[in-house]
Amino acid sequence: MKELELKYGCNPNQKPSRISMVNGGELPIKVLCGNPGYINFLDAFNGWQLVSELKKATGLPAATSFKHVSPAGAAVGLPLSDVLAKIYWVDDLGELSPLASAYARARGADRMSSFGDFISLSDVCDADTAKLIKREVSDGVIAPGYEPEALEILKQKKNGKYNVIEIDPDYVPEPIEHKEVFGIQFEQGRNELKIDEAFFSNVVTDNKELTEQAKIDLAISMITLKYTQSNSVCFVKDGQAIGIGAGQQSRIHCTRLAGSKADNWFLRQSPQVLNLPFVDGIRRADRDNAIDLYIGEDYMDVLSDEAWPTIFKTKPEVFTKEAKRAWLDQLTDVALGSDAFFPFGDNIERAHKSGVKYIAQPGGSVRDDNVISVCNKYGIAMAFTGIRLFHH
Numbered sequence: 520m521k522e523l524e525l526k527y528g529c530n531p532n533q534k535p536s537r538i539s540m541v542n543g544g545e546l547p548i549k550v551l552c553g554n555p556g557y558i559n560f561l562d563a564f565n566g567w568q569l570v571s572e573l574k575k576a577t578g579l580p581a582a583t584s585f586k587h588v589s590p591a592g593a594a595v596g597l598p599l600s601d602v603l604a605k606i607y608w609v610d611d612l613g614e615l616s617p618l619a620s621a622y623a624r625a626r627g628a629d630r631m632s633s634f635g636d637f638i639s640l641s642d643v644c645d646a647d648t649a650k651l652i653k654r655e656v657s658d659g660v661i662a663p664g665y666e667p668e669a670l671e672i673l674k675q676k677k678n679g680k681y682n683v684i685e686i687d688p689d690y691v692p693e694p695i696e697h698k699e700v701f702g703i704q705f706e707q708g709r710n711e712l713k714i715d716e717a718f719f720s721n722v723v724t725d726n727k728e729l730t731e732q733a734k735i736d737l738a739i740s741m742i743t744l745k746y747t748q749s750n751s752v753c754f755v756k757d758g759q760a761i762g763i764g765a766g767q768q769s770r771i772h773c774t775r776l777a778g779s780k781a782d783n784w785f786l787r788q789s790p791q792v793l794n795l796p797f798v799d800g801i802r803r804a805d806r807d808n809a810i811d812l813y814i815g816e817d818y819m820d821v822l823s824d825e826a827w828p829t830i831f832k833t834k835p836e837v838f839t840k841e842a843k844r845a846w847l848d849q850l851t852d853v854a855l856g857s858d859a860f861f862p863f864g865d866n867i868e869r870a871h872k873s874g875v876k877y878i879a880q881p882g883g884s885v886r887d888d889n890v891i892s893v894c895n896k897y898g899i900a901m902a903f904t905g906i907r908l909f910h911h
Contacts, residue, residue, distance in 0.1 A: 520546050528557045541697060547690035548661075552674050553682035555659055559637055561588050563661040563684055566639025569593060569746040571688075574641040576714060576738045579758070582621035582648075583743075584636040589751075589766065591632035593743045594624030594759030603627070606787045608803060609651060619647035624759040626655060629780050630807045637661075637682075644669045652676070656804065663688035712906060714741050719879055719902040723891055726900040732757070733854055733877040733900070740856030741879060741908060747858070749909040752866075754781040754873060755854045761785075762873070770857065774866045777855075778873040785850045785874075786814045786843060796832040805830070814838055850874035858908040860884040864893035871897045881907045 523546060525536040536557050540546060555563070562585035569590060573581035579595035596617030604610040607627030615623060618640060626633045638652060640662040649669035652660060659682025660673065673683050698705045716734050718741065729737070736755040743753045747765045752773040754762035762781030764773035786792060787810060795813065797806055809830050812821045818837060821827060827834045855870050857880040867890060870878065882903030884890065894901045 520549070522546070523550070525557050525560075526554065533557075541693065547687040549685045551665070551670065551683040551685055553659060553677070553680050555682040555684060558587070559659055559682055562586070562637035563639060563659070563686075565746045566590065566637065567661050567686055569742060570639045570641040572714070572742045572745070573739060576742060577735055577758075580618040580621050581641040582618065582625040583639045584622070584625045584633040585639065586632055586636050589748045590625075590743055590746065590760065590763060591636060592625035592628040592760055592763070593739065594621050594628070595739065596621035597624075597758045599623060602788050602793070605793060608806075612647075612651065615651070616645050616647040618642050618645055619651050622648055622651055626651075628759055628761050628784055629763070631811050632780075634804060634807070644673075646672065649673050654803075658682060659684065661686055710745065710908075710910075712745070712908075714738050714745070718904055718906075721905070722900055722902045723882070723887075724894045724899060724901045726895070726898050729877060729900055729902070730852075733852070736854035737856060737877060737879045737902070740854055741904070744856050744858040744908050744910070746910055749858050749911060751858045751910075752777045753856045754778065754870075754875065755856070756781075756850075756852065756874075761853070770859070770861060771863065771865055771869065773857075774869045778869050781850075781853065781873045782847055783811065783814060785847060786838075789838075789843075789846045791836070791838050791842070791846075795835055798830060798832055801830065814843070847873070852876050854878070856880070858910070860887070860907075861890050862886060864889045866890070867893040867897070867899065871899070875899060878902070879904055881905055 522537055522539040527534050528536040538560055566583045566585040569583050570581040573595055577595050581595050583593040584591045599620055607623045609623045635656050635658055637658050638660040643664035644662040645666050646668040649672040653672055653676050661684040673681055694709055696709050719734055719737055740753040740755040743760050744751050750767050750770050750773045752764045753760055754777050761784040762777040764777030767773040809821050821830055851874045853874040854877040855875045860881050860883045862884050876899055878901040
């Protein structure tokens with residue numbers, strides 16, 4: 520197949536729409552089910568690159584949950600604790616395969632943003648992963664292959680219209696890529712930057728210690744940023760992104776956004792949230808929305824006399840600002856990556872509030888000394904990579 524016609528482009532009024540190879544060759548994909556659209560393919564191809572690089576960097580199966588051409592979550596296939604399995608709503612599935620664990624982490628870190636996602640998997644999709652995908656609201660999946668049972672499970676989703684794409688794992692794109700805007704063609708070399716342990720060798724702070732897990736987490740953050748719409752900042756802990764701030768014009772807004780998502784991820788693990796008495800039969804999306812409101816500033820939207828009986832069996836206590844802060848103070852050893860330099864120390868101050876202990880960023884700001892000084896104040900280890908990772 521050299522060309523695939525699509526229903527429309529980014530919006531229904533943008534016709535015609537298709538994908539094809541620049542060199543006229545065969546497309547490296549097969550559509551096994553469904554009818555993927557323009558944005559689906561953008562998410563699929565960016566996500567596939569991300570998980571392929573995560574697999575190469577860590578040796579572990581990887582998954583990402585994409586929404587609107589940026590990852591909502593990304594992770595590698597490490598086992599889930601009982602608490603993580605519960606907050607990701609997979610505690611009823613038993614022990615998951617490494618690939619299913621990777622997707623549970625990628626999907627579960629920011630369930631609000633992942634709603635209706637496009638999934639990318641580094642490995643052949645197994646039945647465990649397919650069963651997990653089937654129960655979530657999602658637009659489609661791309662993987663290098665599918666076990667027969669997994670494919671049958673996925674073909675049942677959306678009444679047989681769920682988008683399932685198989686990609687040739689040996690496909691290597693041309694070294695020069697092109698993009699057209701306003702009738703004008705842009706051309707650039709592909710970003711083939713390899714991110715490994717050597718990427719973090721220039722530690723510029725008083726604290727020079729980067730643990731092995733910190734190096735893995737920093738690599739995950741930087742690879743994730745490589746495929747996230749800039750400006751972007753990514754918080755990572757124990758092999759998974761826990762907060763991604765994408766597409767903000769100000770870097771501090773990226774850091775605040777990513778930090779708030781990381782905070783929400785950790786607050787969901789608190790006993791006060793884990794023990795919320797939801798009514799029987801509440802839908803997964805409604806439960807996610809209720810938790811997001813309960814731990815946020817608009818908690819009265821779910822605790823008002825009119826609202827709470829439709830959500831909870833008994834009215835929960837308010838999760839006070841002081842109680843949330845006390846719980847968040849237990850979040851530690853978080854890694855943070857930034858796709859460009861931090862221009863002010865306020866980014867470090869905000870990162871510190873979310874347990875950040877390790878940072879990687881390009882460096883090169885006229886205020887590098889100030890940023891380093893704030894890191895030293897909190898004992899944070901920060902590496903200058905010297906390389907920017909903008910993605911547009």
